[in-house]
Amino acid sequence: MKLFDGGRAPNPRRVRVFLAEKGIEVPLVPVDMGALEHKGETVSSRNPLRRLPVLELDDGTILTESVAICRYFEELHPEPALFGKGALGKALVEMWQRRMELNLMLPVAFAFRHIHPAMKEWEVPQIPEWGEANKPKAIGFLRLLDRELAGRPFVAGDAYSIADITGMIAVDFMKPARIQVPPECTNVLRWHGEVSSRPSAAA
């Protein structure tokens, strides 16, 4: 088994943090996304969408999509449960994982890719108006999240989950996207500080 890894990019990091929380070690094959190596043969022969990370099993089976790779490891190593426990627990983690992804990670990614000068060759056409339109979406969702986090330690409840991983990395991604957490969102800032201080955050 080997994991084709993309370094600092948000999605590869999601899987590395997940594996660190599980205590699972998988051999990494570094791919230099800055040098556009993910557009080359090594990745595109394994993932026609030419995105990272890519997990290759020993029999050659390919798994892509960060959350699908994480789910594979969750099924093989159920503890600690990062996708929730029980029907309702699993559904609530899925709900929050998707909310973090669709309402925070995605708007932040659009703001970064459609505004940042370094993304001009990655995102064609780059549409700054669309990037700007996403900044208030991200901020609006953070205000909603702040109200939720007033009543519980983690995004999906009392236990750390994949929704916290997606959320932490989305907030970190706000820096290059030049969006700030509103200072009055004290619960978001408290939560982000806590999840960022876990050893897994350095993965």
Place this chain on the structure above:
Amino acid sequence: MKLFDGGRAPNPRRVRVFLAEKGIEVPLVPVDMGALEHKGETVSSRNPLRRLPVLELDDGTILTESVAICRYFEELHPEPALFGKGALGKALVEMWQRRMELNLMLPVAFAFRHIHPAMKEWEVPQIPEWGEANKPKAIGFLRLLDRELAGRPFVAGDAYSIADITGMIAVDFMKPARIQVPPECTNVLRWHGEVSSRPSAAA
């Protein structure tokens, strides 16, 4: 238990088709999205994101996000398995479900919401250039999907899954978004015809 339903919109339909495949009946509460009723108190008090569908359990617990609602029912009624079986089977369904969503459903939705005149008040600001930029993304993914479907009956393998539901509804959504399946994508057309002829498709 009751399901606040949004009629013809793609996400409410995803859950109805899923329930029909499972043979589960849940009392529906119709919400008229055409009259913007999902922006009103009934929905916003249950889902601050003001989106449908919303599942309310008998104890008042709220579940939102179509895929999270589907997963809740999958856990309670595992057969027929629509999220895959076994670690690898579940991961492959998740991979394809996400590919269909991020590379087809989402671009089609952006094309619809940013170009269609009826969406002017829904999507503010409406950015036609962004809508147009998404059409080739959807078409490009359909060509990839066509090559995949040359070798198997369903999106994620030999069994019908939630990835087929998302895919079927994304293709149907192409009509109001004014995008056509390229006629040379004969495998996509064959697959879409087959999944559309299942009784669940009428849900």
